[in-house]
Amino acid sequence: MEEEGSSAPWWQTAVVYQIYPRSFADANGDGVGDLAGITSQLDHLVWLGVDALWLSPFYRSPMKDFGYDVADYCDVDPIFGNLEDFDALLEAAHARGLKLMIDWVPAHSSSEHPWFVDARASRQSDRRNWYVWRDAGPGGELPNNWKCAFSDAPAWTFDAGSGQYYLHSFLAEQPDLNWEEPKVEAAMHEVLRFWLERGVDGFRADVISNIGKDPALASVEEARAKVPPFVFRNEPVTHEYLRRIRALLDTWPGDRAMVGEIPVFDSKEVATFYGAGDELHMAFNFPPLYAPFEAPAWRERIEVTTGALDPRDAWPTWVLSNHDVPRHRTRYGNEARARAAAVLLLTLRGTPFLYMGEELGLEDALVPAACKVDPGGRDGCRAPLPWSRAQGHGWGGTPWLPWPPDAAERSVEAQRDDPGSMLHLYRRLLAARRASPALRLGDFAFLEAPEGLLCWRRDFSGDCRFVVINFEDRELEWPQDDRHEVEVASDGRGESQVYDSRVGPHQALILKPTRPARA
Numbered sequence: 138m139e140e141e142g143s144s145a146p147w148w149q150t151a152v153v154y155q156i157y158p159r160s161f162a163d164a165n166g167d168g169v170g171d172l173a174g175i176t177s178q179l180d181h182l183v184w185l186g187v188d189a190l191w192l193s194p195f196y197r198s199p200m201k202d203f204g205y206d207v208a209d210y211c212d213v214d215p216i217f218g219n220l221e222d223f224d225a226l227l228e229a230a231h232a233r234g235l236k237l238m239i240d241w242v243p244a245h246s247s248s249e250h251p252w253f254v255d256a257r258a259s260r261q262s263d264r265r266n267w268y269v270w271r272d273a274g275p276g277g278e279l280p281n282n283w284k285c286a287f288s289d290a291p292a293w294t295f296d297a298g299s300g301q302y303y304l305h306s307f308l309a310e311q312p313d314l315n316w317e318e319p320k321v322e323a324a325m326h327e328v329l330r331f332w333l334e335r336g337v338d339g340f341r342a343d344v345i346s347n348i349g350k351d352p353a354l355a356s357v358e359e360a361r362a363k364v365p366p367f368v369f370r371n372e373p374v375t376h377e378y379l380r381r382i383r384a385l386l387d388t389w390p391g392d393r394a395m396v397g398e399i400p401v402f403d404s405k406e407v408a409t410f411y412g413a414g415d416e417l418h419m420a421f422n423f424p425p426l427y428a429p430f431e432a433p434a435w436r437e438r439i440e441v442t443t444g445a446l447d448p449r450d451a452w453p454t455w456v457l458s459n460h461d462v463p464r465h466r467t468r469y470g471n472e473a474r475a476r477a478a479a480v481l482l483l484t485l486r487g488t489p490f491l492y493m494g495e496e497l498g499l500e501d502a503l504v505p506a507a508c509k510v511d512p513g514g515r516d517g518c519r520a521p522l523p524w525s526r527a528q529g530h531g532w533g534g535t536p537w538l539p540w541p542p543d544a545a546e547r548s549v550e551a552q553r554d555d556p557g558s559m560l561h562l563y564r565r566l567l568a569a570r571r572a573s574p575a576l577r578l579g580d581f582a583f584l585e586a587p588e589g590l591l592c593w594r595r596d597f598s599g600d601c602r603f604v605v606i607n608f609e610d611r612e613l614e615w616p617q618d619d620r621h622e623v624e625v626a627s628d629g630r631g632e633s634q635v636y637d638s639r640v641g642p643h644q645a646l647i648l649k650p651t652r653p654a655r656a
C-alpha cells in the first residue's frame with residue numbers, strides 16, 4: 138500500500154472502516170452480530186475498496202456499555218465467538234490485504250474485571266491501588282465535584298464494603314484504572330503485546346486522554362466538572378504514558394499503529410497528543426465531526442486542523458460518523474448532502490475513518506425511549522446493517538436493535554444492484570482515491586471560490602486533483618480555464634465528461650486535469 142516515491146506507512150494511505158460488531162453481520166442467527174459474521178462479509182468490504190478495519194470491542198464484558206466495559210482484555214465475549222474466530226478473521230482479512238485494528242480500552246475496566254473485584258475486596262488488597270480510591274469528606278461528602286458521562290451523576294461511587302469512593306469517568310460499572318500504579322501500566326502493555334503477537338496491525342485507543350489524572354483530583358469550576366470531555370483534558374503525565382506506549386509499538390515489525398480517541402474539542406490540544414512524532418500515530422479530532430454542513434464552518438474546521446497539525450508534521454484523521462453520535466446522513470438532513478460529504482471526507486488530506494453503514498446512506502433508527510438499551514442513548518446510530526432486501530435482511534434472528542429506515546431499499550443487496558446508489562458512489566470514491574497519489578498523500582490547498590462552494594487542490598509529484606463541494610441547495614458556478622474531466626460526481630451526473638463550470642445543488646465533484654495542471 139506504499140505510494141511510489143514516498144515512504145508513507147500504510148495507516149497514512151489507508152481508508153479505515155469501523156465495524157461495531159454487534160450490528161454488522163450475524164453468522165449464528167442470535168440477533169447479535171459476531172466475528173464469524175464479519176469474516177463472512179470481508180469479500181464485500183474488499184469489493185467496496187476499504188484498506189483497513191477497526192473493530193469496536195468484542196472482549197468479555199457484562200455489556201453495560203456494550204463492550205467498553207471490559208471484564209477480560211484477552212478473550213472474546215461468547216456472544217461474538219471465541220479466540221479461534223478472531224484468529225480466523227485476522228487471517229482472512231490479511232489474506233485479502235486488509236489491515237485489522239482493534240479497540241483497546243485502557244482508561245477503565247468493567248467493575249466485574251477480576252482486577253476490580255480484587256481491588257474492592259479490601260483496602261489491603263494487592264490491587265487496591267489499581268483503581269482510584271478516596272475517602273469521603275468528614276460529613277460523608279464526595280471527594281470532589283466531578284460528574285461522569287451519560288448523566289449528571291457524580292463520577293464517584295461509594296463502595297460500602299471497603300468504605301471508600303472510587304472514580305468512574307463513565308458508568309459506575311466502569312471504574313477508572315489508576316495509571317499512576319506502575320503495575321496497571323505494565324498490565325495494559327501486556328494486553329497490547331497479547332494482540333500484537335496474534336498479529337493485529339494496530340489499535341484504536343478509547344478515551345486515551347483519560348489515562349493521566351490531575352494528582353490532586355481537585356474540584357473544578359462547575360461548568361467544566363464533567364470528566365469527559367473537560368476534566369482530564371491534557372495532563373502532562375499522559376504524554377509520558379503515550380511515549381512508552383509508542384516505544385512498545387515501535388519494537389514490533391510492520392508499522393503497528395495507534396489512533397487515539399481524544400474527546401477534547403480544541404484541535405490545538407488534540408495535536409499535542411502526537412508529541413514530537415513519538416506519541417500517537419493519529420488522533421481523532423472531533424471539531425469537524427460537529428461542524429454543520431456549511432461552507433464557512435467546514436473551511437474554518439479544516440484550516441484550524443491543518444494549522445494545528447501541520448507544524449508538528451502530524452497526520453490528520455477525518456470522521457463524519459461513529460457509534461457515539463447520530464449518523465451524518467441524519468444530521469445533515471438529506472441524501473444529497475450526505476453524498477457531497479462523502480466526497481469531502483475522502484478527498485481531504487489525512488486518513489478517513491468510515492463508520493459501517495454510511496456507505497449505504499443509513500439514517501439512525503428511530504428507537505422509542507422505552508426500547509433504548511444504551512446508557513448514553515446512542516442506539517439510533519448502532520442499528521443493524523441490512524444485507525438483503527428480504528425480511529430479516531440477512532440476519533437469522535430478530536436483531537438486538539430495530540432496523541434503520543428503508544432497510545430493504547438501503548440494503549447492501551439492493552444498492553449493489555443499483556449503479557446510482559450511495560454504495561456505488563463510495564466504491565467509485567475509494568477507487569479514485571486508490572488510483573491517485575494526490576488524493577492519498579498530496580499537498581492540500583484551498584482555491585478561491587464563490588460563497589457556498591469549497592474548492593481545493595491536491596498535488597503529489599505531478600498527479601493533481603481538484604475538488605469542488607457545493608454546500609448550497611442551488612446550482613453554483615466555479616469557472617475553470619483548464620480542461621478538466623469529472624472523475625467522480627456525488628450524484629453521478631457528468632462523470633467522465635468535460636467539466637462545464639457548473640456545480641449542481643449539493644453536488645460535489647472530483648476533477649482530473651486532462652492536461653498537466655498549472656501550478
Ligand code: NOJ
Nearest residue numbers: 202205307343344460461
Ligand atoms: C468512547 C467510546 O467510543 C464510547 O462508546 C464509550 O461509551 C466510552 N468511550 C467509554 O469507554
